[in-house]
Amino acid sequence: MALRNAVMAALLEGEASGYDLAKRFDTATADFWTSTPQQLYRELERMEGEGLIRARVVEQERRPNKRVFSLTEEGRSALHAFTRRPAKPTAIRDEMLVKLQAVDAGDAEAVRTTIMERMERARAKLARYERIRDRLLEGRSEEEYLRETDHVGPYLTLMRGRYFEEENLRWGGEVLAILDARAARRTSR
Secondary structure (H helix, E strand, C coil): CCHHHHHHHHHCCCCEEHHHHHHHHHHCCCCCCCCCHHHHHHHHHHHHHCCCEEEEEECCCCCCCEEEEEECHHHHHHHHHHHHCCCCCCCCCCHHHHHHHCCCCCCHHHHHHHHHHHHHHHHHHHHHHHHHHHHHHCCCCHHHHHHHCCCCHHHHHHHHHHHHHHHHHHHHHHHHHHHHHHHHHHHHC
């Protein structure tokens, strides 16, 4: 998937500066798409040149002027075309899994530490996702939000991120239990 599709989807929430988009990518889309600010700004320039987005300058007092971007009709058409194409299936490509596969020939304690660190990151992401969820719901129930919101996509992707991290925690707990049981058997021999 091209970065431009993620940018256009983010601009569905409304006009935003490059800085605002970078923050959105860091918080709202971090569960499924990441980008460096440099990549983002280069892509915004290309997209503006292609007519997918438009920029306008907002004058600010005591701060430098900023450019804010919005989606054009051509951009909306491109995003519509993107959503119509079949999504490519994802594949797991994870260095930690290679280490886990080699755990019997390697340093089992180091692999165990890696899994615990991954689980801690999952907990931190879940806490961040919960804050985003609270911000989106604004005191409403999930049912109310889903019924009333104009843009359901951010909530649905947030759900996917939450489920992914919850599954990482379940899997990590099972793996640690198996590794611990194997280590206990080895020491009792």
